[in-house]
Amino acid sequence: MRRPGETAPFRGPRGQPVPGSIAEIRYLRLGGLDQWVMIRGESVTNPPLILLHGGPGLSETALFRHFNAALEKTFTVVYWDQRGAAKSFDRGIPRSSMTVEQFISDLDELVEAVRARVGHERVAIFGHSWGSALGVLYAGRFPEKVAAYAGSGQIGDWAAGEALSYAFVLAEAQRRDDRKALKALRAIGPPPHDARRLWTQRTWLQRVEGDLTARALWKFGRVLLGAPESSILDLPGLVRGFRFSLDAMWAEVSALNLLERAPALQMPVFFLLGRHDHWVPPETSVAYFEALTAPSKGLVWFEASKHEPFVDEPAKFNAAMVELVRPILAGIPRPPVPSGQAAHAAS
Known part of the structure; x- marks a missing residue:
């Protein structure tokens, strides 16, 4: 039996759990499969932010937790190992289920679960690399559920x-x-x-x-295994999940052209691009940004970053998310909480 692991609760100065905070891990049944989800935030009144990792199949939860945990102060952050990735990897996953359409459906079930859990009508989505394609396609399909979209390593014409x-x-x-x-x-x-x-x-x-280099790999390994929710026992699933997902999905995802598939979005859009990204060259991201129709658009350059601005320049990335994305969701009223279902601390 797979164990979801544990994540530390938010605690006050005397060690007591912070009222209204949320810190929980569990497997959610999404698309007929158990998939690993962690939700963390100092207050469930903060708007939900769903992080979509790249790959396909390359979980970035450890990186997000190490470099971007500050976002948990102003967002309720949802970390998700997608179908076939890391803690959601299982040898029994049907290869035939590893399709873009299935991932959009999985994400919609996740969004519905998050909306019900934290009591917000709409979410913000941040997508990285492959996750930026998934995020855009989802936002285009379900605009009533997405208040703002942000992407790094933003796919355009893949x-x-x-x-x-x-x-x-x-x-x-x-x-x-x-x-x-x-x-x-x-x-x-x-x-x-x-x-x-x-x-x-x-x-x-x-x-x-x-x-x-040995130094770069050592640094990455320390981050990967040093995250509070990580364990060396996660490594086999991380590697197998990445190879399985990439092999199963690459032919489909690498042919995606968002200029054709998603020429317009109905919510504010932000691209946070590394100037030196050679995995998803920013020229292609900018071409999509310029062609995209949206109520408002913002482009932020990270001059010292490659493919992962949230790792290379975390302070600037976190500030951009708080200053640009957070205000959009702050103006969205929460639905009334039914009697007897008030938000509570979780651990």
């Missing part, structure tokens, strides 16, 4: 982004006269790639960007 990413790492290998890299990259050729060839391209991209 295929165009992959072409630019490959061209960048190939040019870097040529500039460095790295014959081993050039041989590997020329062997797989330019996109479209299958999941195996994608692993090759991304591995060399990480190497040229310095993300596979």
Whole structure:
């Protein structure tokens, strides 16, 4: 039997649980599968913010908790290991269920559960990389449930982004006269790639960007295993889930073009982009931003960031979410709480 784990309650100066706070972990039945969900916030009166990790299949809960836990002061933050990812990975998951449409349906069930749990009519969504495609598609489908959307590593025309990413790492290998890299990259050729060839391209991209040095891997490992809800026992599921999800979904997701699938959204939209992102080149994100129709749009550049501004510049990222996204939800009235169902602290 899988155990969801534990998360510490919010406590006051004398160690007492903070009234109205929420800190809970459980498996929710979403789309017929048990999926891991954690909800944390200093007050359930704060608007819910659902974090959609990338991949597909790459849980970023440990990163969010390490770098962005400050958001729990002003949002009720919902962390979710998506179908097939990390603590939601199970060998029995049907490969046929790993589709974009199924993930939209899973997310809708999650949103409904969150709305019922914290008593808010609408949520904010933050999507990263693959999660930014899922978030946009969901917001376009269910605008009445989403008050604001924010994205980093924002997908636009996914295929165009992959072409630019490959061209960048190939040019870097040529500039460095790295014959081993050039041989590997020329062997797989330019996109479209299958999941195996994608692993090759991304591995060399990480190497040229310095993300596979011993120091970088040690730092990442400490963050991954140092999160309060993490355990070394989670590692097998993390790795297997990422490989399973990517292999099952890459052909479909890498063909997504949001300029065609979601040319308009009915809520305020914010793109928080790393200037040096070579996984989802910001040129493609900006092209989508400029083409997108929305009631209001905001673009924030993170000059010292690559693919993960929330990791590379967490203070600036957290401030942007609070200053830009939070005010939109603050003006949305909460529905009346039925008698006898007042919000309470959870642990």
